[in-house]
Amino acid sequence: MVQVAGEGMTLSVADVRRLLSEADIDPKKSLGQNFVVDPNTVRRIARLSGVGEGSRVIEIGAGLGSLTLALAETGASVVAIETDRTLIPILNSIVGDRAQIIEADVRSLSWNEMLPTPGWDLVANLPYNIATNVVLTVLDEVPAVTRLLVMVQQEAGERIAASVGDAAYSGVSVRVALRGNASIVGHVSPSVFYPQPRVSSALVAVERVERIVEKHIEDELIDLVRIAFNQRRKMLRKSLKGRVEEDILESAGIPPTSRPEEVELDRWINLAQESAKIEL
Numbered sequence: 001m002v003q004v005a006g007e008g009m010t011l012s013v014a015d016v017r018r019l020l021s022e023a024d025i026d027p028k029k030s031l032g033q034n035f036v037v038d039p040n041t042v043r044r045i046a047r048l049s050g051v052g053e054g055s056r057v058i059e060i061g062a063g064l065g066s067l068t069l070a071l072a073e074t075g076a077s078v079v080a081i082e083t084d085r086t087l088i089p090i091l092n093s094i095v096g097d098r099a100q101i102i103e104a105d106v107r108s109l110s111w112n113e114m115l116p117t118p119g120w121d122l123v124a125n126l127p128y129n130i131a132t133n134v135v136l137t138v139l140d141e142v143p144a145v146t147r148l149l150v151m152v153q154q155e156a157g158e159r160i161a162a163s164v165g166d167a168a169y170s171g172v173s174v175r176v177a178l179r180g181n182a183s184i185v186g187h188v189s190p191s192v193f194y195p196q197p198r199v200s201s202a203l204v205a206v207e208r209v210e211r212i213v214e215k216h217i218e219d220e221l222i223d224l225v226r227i228a229f230n231q232r233r234k235m236l237r238k239s240l241k242g243r244v245e246e247d248i249l250e251s252a253g254i255p256p257t258s259r260p261e262e263v264e265l266d267r268w269i270n271l272a273q274e275s276a277k278i279e280l
Contacts, residue, residue: 032127157202
């Protein structure tokens with residue numbers, strides 16, 4: 001049974017099963033639906049996010065509202081986005097007036113219309129199948145969001161937060177570092193979800209950092225990183241051959257024999273700047 005105490009509410013596995021059964025709904029694999037059924041986990045996420053009285057929070061993939069309620073308990077103002085229209089009636093009945101519920105697909109969301117002013121936090125249990133794209137889109141295109149705390153598949157979390165020297169360091173890592181400082185702040189067992197995923201999850205925090213990099217340099221950097229990491233085992237003099245010559249690599253302070261996972265953000269920025277000069 002759903003238990004309410006003041007503003008608090010918990011959803012057990014039995015509650016989630018019952019709510020879905022009564023509505024004749026099965027969790028949709030196509031939407032990456034894994035509902036959190038442990039109140040300690042959602043309150044831990046809310047605590048780690050650092051939101052509270054006066055905070056403005058946007059949540060993606062509200063599901064049945066477990067995390068929504070934990071965020072509302074902090075005193076934050078919460079806007080919860082859910083794309084599955086079959087869940088909206090349940091979500092509204094559970095959350096009530098504790099948060100604003102919006103039915104929308106995050107992939108086609110008009111972010112800047114929804115968040116016209118800065119100072120928002122994104123806190124979410126992101127569907128595994130869109131998690132990385134959501135993080136990159138928000139960092140690239142939604143400056144109003146200044147902090148993120150997201151729960152994602154462990155492997156995706158490691159890529160988002162990785163630094164040079166880490167096995168998971170990738171093109172995603174470089175793009176995230178261009179926009180902010182990312183770190184893994186927690187781990188979550190599959191046992192807290194219904195249905196249970198086959199993999200563990202990570203809690204990743206990102207604090208936006210404003211870097212003074214011109215737009216055309218950013219675009220050049222992203223393109224070079226994409227090409228290089230698509231052939232990550234090759235030396236850059238080979239993977240970028242025809243795109244960047246060896247003398248340009250050297251001008252950027254990168255040994256031509258380097259592989260992409262050996263190059264930190266500042267060097268990628270240098271390379272993009274040197275490469276852009278040639279193209280001009």
